[in-house]
Amino acid sequence: MAIANERTHAFASLSKAGGSCLNRVMNPVVPRRLALVLVALSLLGVGIGWLIESIHAESGKLEANPPAEAPEWKAGVATAKITPFRPMPMSGYAGRKDNPSEGTEQDLFAKALAIEDGEGNRAVIVTTDLIGIISKLREDVEQKVEAKYGVPPHALLMNASHTHCGPSYGRDDTQDYFDFLSGEIVKIIGEAIDSMAPSKLSYSSAKCGFAMNRRTPTPDGYRNHPNPEGVVDHTVPVLRVDDAEGNLKAVLFGYSCHNTTMGFMKWLGDYAGYAQEYFEADHPGVTAMFMNNCSGDQNPYPRSLLFYAQRHGRSLATAVEAALETNQRQYFHQRELHGPLKTEMETVSLEFTEESKRDPFPYPVQVVQFGDGLSIIAMGNEVVVDYSLRLKKELGDRGPAIWVAGYSNSYSGYVPSKRVLLEGGYEAKSRPWKPELEERIIAKAHELFDRVN
Numbered sequence: 166m167a168i169a170n171e172r173t174h175a176f177a178s179l180s181k182a183g184g185s186c187l188n189r190v191m192n193p194v195v196p197r198r199l200a201l202v203l204v205a206l207s208l209l210g211v212g213i214g215w216l217i218e219s220i221h222a223e224s225g226k227l228e229a230n231p232p233a234e235a236p237e238w239k240a241g242v243a244t245a246k247i248t249p250f251r252p253m254p255m256s257g258y259a260g261r262k263d264n265p266s267e268g269t270e271q272d273l274f275a276k277a278l279a280i281e282d283g284e285g286n287r288a289v290i291v292t293t294d295l296i297g298i299i300s301k302l303r304e305d306v307e308q309k310v311e312a313k314y315g316v317p318p319h320a321l322l323m324n325a326s327h328t329h330c331g332p333s334y335g336r337d338d339t340q341d342y343f344d345f346l347s348g349e350i351v352k353i354i355g356e357a358i359d360s361m362a363p364s365k366l367s368y369s370s371a372k373c374g375f376a377m378n379r380r381t382p383t384p385d386g387y388r389n390h391p392n393p394e395g396v397v398d399h400t401v402p403v404l405r406v407d408d409a410e411g412n413l414k415a416v417l418f419g420y421s422c423h424n425t426t427m428g429f430m431k432w433l434g435d436y437a438g439y440a441q442e443y444f445e446a447d448h449p450g451v452t453a454m455f456m457n458n459c460s461g462d463q464n465p466y467p468r469s470l471l472f473y474a475q476r477h478g479r480s481l482a483t484a485v486e487a488a489l490e491t492n493q494r495q496y497f498h499q500r501e502l503h504g505p506l507k508t509e510m511e512t513v514s515l516e517f518t519e520e521s522k523r524d525p526f527p528y529p530v531q532v533v534q535f536g537d538g539l540s541i542i543a544m545g546n547e548v549v550v551d552y553s554l555r556l557k558k559e560l561g562d563r564g565p566a567i568w569v570a571g572y573s574n575s576y577s578g579y580v581p582s583k584r585v586l587l588e589g590g591y592e593a594k595s596r597p598w599k600p601e602l603e604e605r606i607i608a609k610a611h612e613l614f615d616r617v618n
């Protein structure tokens with residue numbers, strides 16, 4: 166009876182405290198055979214505990230994707246520092262006038278991702294810590310890259326982070342910087358193409374919440390003020406690039422939010438710069454690229470302190486980690502991407518009001534299509550979030566994941582939706598557009614999407 170009691174107690178201790186009951190079961194009153202059994206069970210308990218702890222510890226790490234038998238893609242990345250080498254006028258806020266920059270808080274970068282499918286079709290995606298891609302830069306890079314590397318214009322996507330702490334680079338008195346900038350972008354496109362190696366591509370997404378609509382209705386019309394009830398798109402789309410061994414090589418991620426936490430006189434990539442910096446620091450050797458999406462009416466809040474830019478950057482980098490975690494082990498939310506890679510780009514003529522007497526604007530719309538897995542629809546200028554929400558709604562059930570980027574390939578004012586244009590306010594007054602612009606842009610996006618699907 167005493168032995169039975171002791172035995173019950175020993176098992177209870179074992180199940181409660183793992184190996185800590187070892188001394189108790191070694192009490193000499195317990196028969197030797199029972200003691201051996203208990204020691205074995207105890208060691209088994211320690212072993213299981215260690216195994217569970219190991220699994221828990223592992224789950225906090227970013228796992229390599231299992232390597233494909235033979236990766237069907239090739240991919241290469243390259244980075245250039247494009248921080249101005251002298252004080253220069255800054256872009257983004259009229260209040261700065263022509264005053265020159267006063268130093269560097271964070272370096273600015275341009276990055277290139279070159280992708281080739283199994284049939285040799287290529288696309289090059291360039292991201293930049295710049296206010297926008299002005300037509301002068303787009304044309305210069307486009308011509309040189311086509312002549313040097315055979316990349317056709319429709320296969321070249323150039324996006325700007327819209328940092329408001331970058332250089333004003335299209336002026337006559339900044340031609341020296343423009344030449345440097347264009348040269349660096351052409352150079353990294355060549356490096357990215359030359360370094361292409363077998364790779365695996367996948368897509369997943371997460372959410373991040375610091376972007377808020379900035380159009381607040383008041384009795385005097387729409388004011389530029391945080392509106393927590395306004396429309397947003399908090400999606401963080403992520404294109405993941407792994408090498409042939411399944412190791413993470415690059416991430417291209419997007420977000421719909423003005424890159425305007427700060428407005429001081431120093432060079433800064435703002436939240437997007439910090440998101441890239443933090444992700445790369447957490448994953449040595451990995452290239453992180455930010456693509457700004459439909460941010461025309463979205464701002465980061467809170468604003469105006471460097472601390473907030475860093476916090477927003479950390480939040481976005483963490484959201485990228487979350488997106489990658491959704492595609493570990495089980496593939497419910499991941500899309501492994503397959504070819505063919507198809508690219509299309511055309512302009513749609515957007516008209517201005519008769520009174521303005523302005524010539525129509527050739528507005529670029531581009532689609533980069535990864536088989537039936539992902540469509541990146543890249544649009545020019547500062548597009549409001551309605552375009553992203555509408556295209557995802559209209560095309561979202563066609564198969565591929567839909568990723569809508571703005572700030573791509575041209576930079577010339579806001580592109581409001583019809584709703585925003587009729588409501589009025591800051592984003593509506595930027596250009597005297599005719600209200601038909603939304604239908605014309607959406608129709609072109611549909612046309613190009615249909616062509617590659």
Ligand SMILES: [Zn+2]
Pocket residue numbers: 327423461547
């Ligand atoms: Zn803007």
